[in-house]
Amino acid sequence: MIKKTGRTQEERSRKTKICLFEATLDSLEELGYHGASLSQILKRAGVSRGAWSHHFTNKKELIARSTEYILDQAVETTRRWAGSVEITKDKLQKLFDFIWDNFYTGRHRAVWLEINVACRTDTELRKRLTPVFEHFHESMKEAWNNWFDATENGKTESGKTDVETVIILAINTLRGMAVQSIVQDDPEYYRQMRCELIRMISPLIRVQAYKHIRVAEKNEEA
Amino acid sequence: MIKKTGRTQEERSRKTKICLFEATLDSLEELGYHGASLSQILKRAGVSRGAWSHHFTNKKELIARSTEYILDQAVETTRRWAGSVEITKDKLQKLFDFIWDNFYTGRHRAVWLEINVACRTDTELRKRLTPVFEHFHESMKEAWNNWFDATENGKTESGKTDVETVIILAINTLRGMAVQSIVQDDPEYYRQMRCELIRMISPLIRVQAYKHIRVAEKNEEA
């Protein structure tokens, strides 16, 4: 009795891998790096041990490839978002809400934390992922160029911190809040803090914000 | 043949526990929560399995007590530091350098990360440590009162973010940088960013800073 599935080898292979990626990421979110055992991941994915070993050399490689997978998704999401948002006066707020919701809550936050912390003590994993992280940062930087034209990020006022630095600091603030929110979970509080953060940095990057608005207004004229 | 050590029971007990705490914390730093196995900790501490089980019900309890231990040390260090620093114009810089060096580098950073991330997925550990963290924060808050008189943290200018919020945001920025520094290790870069951060927030808390300096000057007059 031969069971034909009607799928090509490539389709079967791809499907299995994606199931494993998703199961790995869900396991990392739910159980942490420490609790995400291979048996558990395979059970969740509905994939046999044999199928897994056919596609991946070992567990670490599965973890690494799953990380690549979620980062690629993140870049794609960001590109789509950055390419379809109107330029308004509260765009800074929208930017940081987007970053928070997509990167510093839910599964992405979980995976980000678990993988980063794992990399701290696992040299092999860190070396494997360093170029992946670098590529990720490059892609994100490029995507944000729809927001702040990187080429014109000069000093806002003489002696003041430039815009890119302010943004980097602000993103680090979000990162810190993301860690803190593990033990002190209170979404409303972090929303408030995000507002305060934006209120704090807005004056420092007003130049850029207004520049974009001026551009938008010009486009409306045409 | 009886070997008298000349130590009291309490001394012996205390010594063993401290050895275990230190070994646990060192293991967490070096191997991470994931790699810090009990056998490894015991070997490092030079303590037998039997001695361990006599003092602790299980591994998680050892982890939790070790966390309490390092947090108590941190509070003590902070109290000493806060009680013995001259009030100068660059005291903000000194404050954040102190916080960074003591909490967001080295062993403390490692343990902070490992334990927090472990708490994310381990409800039991989180419940066990939540009051510990709360007590820690209370103690730290109290210690910082030597720096910023909490009772006078009003609005610096109408509509602006108040001082305490600015400080909390800044500490979150340090936290974010601490995570980032796992994968992107560059002490000089983070020193620079810390400078920029301070330059950014200094104007927002100038009132307080000067107030303290005025107090110091007054004391000199007397």
Next chain:
DNA sequence: TTAAATACCGACCGTTCGGTCTGTAAATAA
């Protein structure tokens, strides 16, 4: 000096871990 309490020792246990290996099923190329 003796009895009780406390501190400590390490062999042992059941479980789970990541990884391997032999064999089968399905798709593809000849």
Next chain:
DNA sequence: TTATTTACAGACCGAACGGTCGGTATTTAA
């Protein structure tokens, strides 16, 4: 149709895990 390659299945393995337990050593109280 057949041969080859690719995809998958699951039993099995040694190693390491956290935890237990019966016995010994040291201190302390009677």
